Amino acid sequence: MDEIDHQLIGLLQRDGRASYAELAPAVGLSPPAVRQRVQRLVEGNVVQIVAVTDPLALGLPVMALVGVKVSGDAMAVADALGAIQRVIYVVITGGAYDLFAEIVCEDMAELFDIINTQLRPMDGVASVESFPYFDIHTHRFTWDTSTD
Numbered sequence: 162m163d164e165i166d167h168q169l170i171g172l173l174q175r176d177g178r179a180s181y182a183e184l185a186p187a188v189g190l191s192p193p194a195v196r197q198r199v200q201r202l203v204e205g206n207v208v209q210i211v212a213v214t215d216p217l218a219l220g221l222p223v224m225a226l227v228g229v230k231v232s233g234d235a236m237a238v239a240d241a242l243g244a245i246q247r248v249i250y251v252v253i254t255g256g257a258y259d260l261f262a263e264i265v266c267e268d269m270a271e272l273f274d275i276i277n278t279q280l281r282p283m284d285g286v287a288s289v290e291s292f293p294y295f296d297i298h299t300h301r302f303t304w305d306t307s308t309d
Contacts, residue, residue, distance in 0.1 A: 165198065166198060167306045169184060169199060170202065170306045172187055173208060174302060174304075181193070181199070184199075216249075221247075224293070225294060226291070227290070228290045229286055230257075230259055231259040232285060233285040235285075237284075238283065238284075242283075245275065245279055248262050249263050249264070262280075276291055
């Protein structure tokens with residue numbers, strides 16, 4: 162990746178719907194050259210161009226981070242967690258918890274139901290601790306991609 166790739170990533174982070182014609186003058190290339198570079202970044206799994214949803218606008222105001230301690234295969238538990246519809250991401254980590262999962266729900270009753278009837282009885286789950294969100298303070302999809 163060179164400086165132009167980093168510039169394109171920054172521009173796409175701000176507006177993933179920008180056209181190649183709009184991006185071209187900002188990086189000093191022709192639209193076909195920008196298309197080729199963006200395609201290379203996408204095919205190389207450096208970037209994904211996706212729609213980001215707002216859970217609140219979708220009627221899912223209850224969100225929680227759930228720490229999971231595993232007894233056994235953490236990957237198998239991570240796969241099972243990821244299969245639950247309201248789980249929007251799962252990370253495998255070190256420290257006090259083996260996994261963290263973020264869950265979005267319609268209400269606290271739904272969150273309790275997911276934790277109590279799906280997570281706790283899951284094979285390989287030793288313990289679960291939930292951290293409900295009161296507010297999302299910082300939520301960004303842009304960050305400096307430069308190598309400086």
